[in-house]
Amino acid sequence: MPKANITFEDIGITVTVPAGTRLIEVSEKVGAGIIYGCREGECGSCMMRIVSGGENLASPSVLEDKVLKENMAGRATRLACQAQVLGGDIVVRPA
Amino acid sequence: MASLRAGVVDDQALCIAPGIHWLGALDPAMRQFDIILKTANGTTYNAYCVRGSAGVAIIDTVKEGFSAGFFARLESVARYDEICAVVLNHLESDHSGALPELMRRAPQAQLYISPKAMPTLRGVLKGELDPQRILTTLDEAGESRVIDLGDRSLRFLQTPYLHWPDTQCTWLAEDGILFSGDVFGCHFCDERLFNDKVGDFRFSFDYYYQHIMRPFREYVLQALDIIEPLPLRLIAPAHGPVLRESPGDYVRRYRQLATPLLHREAGDEKTLLIFYVSAYGATERMAQAMREGAETIEGVRVSLFDIAGGEVAPFVDLIEEADGLAFGSPTLNGDAVKPIWDLLSSLTLVNVKNKLGAAFGSYGWSGEAIGLIEDRLRGLKLRVPLKGVRLKLLPTADELVACRDFGHDFALHLCGRAERRVLDISELG
Known part of the structure; x- marks a missing residue:
């Protein structure tokens, strides 16, 4: 199965995960500083900054896009509860 | 004709400054608010009407069950066809209860809300309002929109998380009036309404801060940085007394309340x-x-x-x-x-x-x-x-x-x- 490496920059931990994993499945377990609210892509609490490797995440859904716009998020911002890794290396930190 | 007496009269708007009226509701029977707050003498839901030479703006509404009194007060000082703007500083039910009906009665009015209020608005209106009638209070360049009422104008202060993501304040510079939403408010019901006339509400003011605003202390401090330089002559909050006597005292009290309670002994540790x-x-x-x-x-x-x-x-x-x-x-x-x-x-x-x-x-x-x-x-x-x-x-x-x-x-x-x-x-x- 293809793998991906997610680095949580704020705590200096890199986790190797299967492709298709959502960030939310990993970040809380390692104690990263990304926080969650609704966990369903609606509240915007889990906005995170993509430091590098944004192209290795699946594109945002219509719902995620709308929430990001309503929260005036920058281009390198995603919702951790929605973002799914495709492979390669991704570096993130709390927004 | 609005009452000019120092106190709320049924179905009559109360003048708080020339051309500006309180349209709110008294709820003296309220004893428990939002489950977590007690109130020994009820609360008020404050809404306001601002008349300019070129139009009328309504700022906030009331809890739905108090709508009849709100509309009666509104009708005592304005016609629905004069209303060009409805501003909601915060969309929680106690302030947005009469909003859907108000937008129906004033079909030409634009609704102004903070950018972060859109998800909440969908929950309040359930798709009832034409999206063309909704404007966020920041423009595309990130600047405050201005509601031009002729000889008066309303601007907006982005003060999120006081105490919801959507909260904002509305500033009427010509009169030095801050329509503050929940911030500087409290659950205290007294029909004399003005801070220099009502009973002692100091405890209620502090209690409201401790239970509603304290979890958002960092945002309170950011908001105070915006509000403190304003030449305030009156604060018109969404609950409790209208602060016309020494409004700056209440801003300073918020600064005190938001300052850490305990001296930081540990320094940089x-x-x-x-x-x-x-x-x-x-x-x-x-x-x-x-x-x-x-x-x-x-x-x-x-x-x-x-x-x-x-x-x-x-x-x-x-x-x-x-x-x-x-x-x-x-x-x-x-x-x-x-x-x-x-x-x-x-x-x-x-x-x-x-x-x-x-x-x-x-x-x-x-x-x-x-x-x-x-x-x-x-x-x-x-x-x-x-x-x-x-x-x-x-x-x-x-x-x-x-x-x-x-x-x-x-x-x-x-x-x-x-x-x-x-x-x-x-x-x-």
């Missing part, structure tokens, strides 16, 4: 509070070992508390200022013990987001308490960087070493000096 409950001394020994380990890291100041010997409220004050929190509990009947939950259920009054958290404890059968505490800490939006330490009954010397290591490693995380690691997801459990 990171502070770690270890709370524990222990039935036979095992969890206490774990707590002591954790403290020993944490204290080996320079720049960390550790405090140890047996919860059984303290009160919740002062612990909450300490927690508000701390960087790291650890909770030790035995497992009784598959759960952490009540004093732990009493403390952990009291933390919604303060902001604990992104503090570091940890759990540990001794158990007899199965040790569920540690995982349950960790889940609660994550639920409170703390970071839990290390899997908690749990041991069966009395600690061995090796297990106490593990507790010391746990304290040591947790302190490294507190200082941002934890070792960089590469893990496989299967190692995370």
Whole structure:
């Protein structure tokens, strides 16, 4: 199965995960500083900054896009509860 | 004709400044608000009408059950076809209850809300309003929109999280009036309405801050930086007395309330509070070992508390200022013990987001308490960087070493000096 490496920059931990994993499945377990609210892509609490490797995440859904716009998020911002890794290396930190 | 008497009269708007009227509602029977607040003499839902030479703006509405009085007051000072703007500083039900009907009665009016209010508005209106009638109060360039009422104009201060994401204040510069929404408000019902006429509401003002605004203290301080330079002549909040006498006093009081309660003794050091409950001394020994380990890291100041010997409220004050929190509990009947939950259920009054958290404890059968505490800490939006330490009954010397290591490693995380690691997801459990 293809793998991906997610680095949580704020705590200096890199986790190797299967492709298709959502960030939310990993970040809380390692104690990263990304926080969650609704966990369903609606509240915007889990906005995170993509430091590098944004192209290795699946594109945002219509719902995620709308929430990001309503929260005036920058281009390198995603919702951790929605973002799914495709492979390669991704570096993130709390927004 | 509006009443000019110093007090609210049924179905009549109350003049708070020339051309500006209170349209709100008195709710003297209210005793419990939003479940978490008590009020000994009710509350008010404040809404306002601002008349300019070129139009009328309505700022906020009332709880739905009080709509009839709100519309009667509105009709005493304005016609619906004069209303060009409806401003909602905050969309919670007690302020938006009459909004759908108001937008129906004033079909030419534009609705102005903060950019962060859109998701809430969808819940309030359920698609009833034409999107063309909704404007956010920041324009595309990120500047405040201006509602031009002719000889008066309304501008908007972005003051989110006071106490919802959507909150904003509306500023009427020509008159020095701040329509502040919930901030500077309180649950206090007195038909004399003005702060220089009503009964003593100082307790209610502080109580409202402590229960509604305190968890958002950082946002309060940001908002005060915006509000303090304004030449305020009157604050018109969404609840409680209208502050026309010395409004600056209430802004200064907010600055005092939002300033940390406890002097920061630790300077630049990171502070770690270890709370524990222990039935036979095992969890206490774990707590002591954790403290020993944490204290080996320079720049960390550790405090140890047996919860059984303290009160919740002062612990909450300490927690508000701390960087790291650890909770030790035995497992009784598959759960952490009540004093732990009493403390952990009291933390919604303060902001604990992104503090570091940890759990540990001794158990007899199965040790569920540690995982349950960790889940609660994550639920409170703390970071839990290390899997908690749990041991069966009395600690061995090796297990106490593990507790010391746990304290040591947790302190490294507190200082941002934890070792960089590469893990496989299967190692995370």
